[in-house]
Each structure stands twice: as C-alpha cells, then as structure tokens.
Amino acid sequence: DAEITQSPRHKITETGRQVTLACHQTWNHNNMFWYRQDLGHGLRLIHYSYGVHDTNKGEVSDGYSVSRSNTEDLPLTLESAASSQTSVYFCASRGATGELFFGEGSRLTVL
Amino acid sequence: GENVEQHPSTLSVQEGDSAVIKCTYSDSASNYFPWYKQELGKRPQLIIDIRSNVGEKKDQRIAVTLNKTAKHFSLHITETQPEDSAVYFCAGALYNTDKLIFGTGTRLQVFP
Numbered sequence: 001d002a003e004i005t006q007s008p009r010h011k012i013t014e015t016g017r018q019v020t021l022a023c024h025q026t027w028n029h030n031n032m033f034w035y036r037q038d039l040g041h042g043l044r045l046i047h048y049s050y051g052v053h054d055t056n057k058g059e060v061s062d063g064y065s066v067s068r069s070n071t072e073d074l075p076l077t078l079e080s081a082a083s084s085q086t087s088v089y090f091c092a093s094r095g096a097t098g099e100l101f102f103g104e105g106s107r108l109t110v111l
Numbered sequence: 112g113e114n115v116e117q118h119p120s121t122l123s124v125q126e127g128d129s130a131v132i133k134c135t136y137s138d139s140a141s142n143y144f145p146w147y148k149q150e151l152g153k154r155p156q157l158i159i160d161i162r163s164n165v166g167e168k169k170d171q172r173i174a175v176t177l178n179k180t181a182k183h184f185s186l187h188i189t190e191t192q193p194e195d196s197a198v199y200f201c202a203g204a205l206y207n208t209d210k211l212i213f214g215t216g217t218r219l220q221v222f223p
Binding site: 044059100103 | 160216
C-alpha cells in the first residue's frame with residue numbers, strides 16, 4: 001500500500017546542532033507540507049512544496065528550510081536548533097480530492 | 112493570508128449528547144473546509160469536508176454546516192460515543208490550489 005513515512009520518530013538534540021527530519025511518500029503526490037504541532041497552537045504550517053524544485057514558506061518558517069529534489073521526498077532541516085523548536089513535526093501530502101495524508105509524526109526535543 | 116479561529120478549546124459531553132465545534136475564517140476566497148480528528152498519539156485524519164457550493168454535509172453521526180456570508184462553519188456530532196474523544200481541527204483553503212491553514216484544535220471528551 002502507498003504510504004507516507006517520517007524518520008526519525010523521536011530525536012533529542014542540543015541547541016545549535018543541525019537536524020534533518022525525513023519525509024517520504026509513495027503516492028506520487030505533487031503537494032507536500034510540513035506542520036509543527038504545539039499545545040495551544042494546533043497545527044502550524046512551516047514550509048510546503050507543489051512539485052520538484054518548488055518550495056514555499058508557511059506561517060512559521062524562520063529557522064527551517066526544505067528542499068525538493070524528487071517527488072517522493074521533502075526533508076525538513078533545522079539549521080541551528082533552538083529550544084523553541086521543540087515540538088512534534090508532521091509531514092503531509094495532498095491527494096487529488098484535497099485530503100491531506102499525514103505521516104506518524106516526529107517528536108523533536110532540543111536541549 | 113487565511114486565518115482560522117476555532118472554539119471551544121475543550122469540550123466535555125455525556126455519552127449520547129451532541130457536540131458542536133465552531134470555526135471562523137478570514138479569507139473570503141477560501142472555498143474548502145475540512146475537519147480532521149486526531150486521537151491521542153496518532154496522526155490527524157480527515158473525517159469530513161465541505162466546499163463552499165453547499166451549505167451542509169452529513170456522514171452518519173457527523174455533519175458540517177457552512178455560512179459563507181458570516182464566514183463560519185461548524186462540526187456537529189450527534190449521539191456521541193467514548194471513541195469520539197479526540198482533538199478535532201478545522202481548516203480552510205482555496206480548494207486544491209492552496210495550503211491548508213488549521214484552527215488551534217478542540218479537545219473533545221465524551222464521558223460514559
């Protein structure tokens with residue numbers, strides 16, 4: 001079955017380190033998104049992509065970057081991790097009907 | 112850009128009662144309004160959606176209503192059951208051409 005997977009599922013890192021969260025989907029969807037989930041803030045959009053080599057900033061993009069070199073993958077990079085970036089990160093891709101399919105989430109702790 | 116506000120943040124009901132969650136949106140161009148359910152420790156999943164060419168949509172015990180003039184939409188759950196306990200998110204976007212902007216979520220607890 002087609003799916004969307006994230007890795008790692010859990011990560012602890014130190015302030016200032018570079019971190020990359022991977023997202024891989026096998027539906028061949030063009031549209032992919034990264035959200036972060038924090039208590040009281042719901043799901044906030046970080047970056048999104050409508051296709052290969054296309055990337056766009058979302059609501060809370062500062063300190064994050066993405067790249068899209070193929071259809072299947074949209075890795076999210078934290079260039080210099082900060083404690084404020086401790087969160088649960090969800091990757092998603094959008095199907096033809098508009099539905100977002102979410103990955104299982106990556107819990108990141110920045111100490 | 113779009114801004115979506117959601118109320119209440121928490122909602123407790125007795126099993127069998129109805130639950131209503133309300134959202135407002137800011138961008139009059141938005142025409143797609145989905146609702147996602149997130150069970151504890153799980154990923155959000157779509158439960159129902161509505162497009163602006165209809166005012167109401169039902170699927171068994173859940174229904175969504177949309178008032179384009181007032182720019183608000185609501186989720187209605189009837190005959191609630193303990194398994195309805197979860198966090199519910201509303202969202203808004205220009206259908207299939209824009210990114211989804213989510214509300215802040217409502218934690219629904221259904222007590223037996």
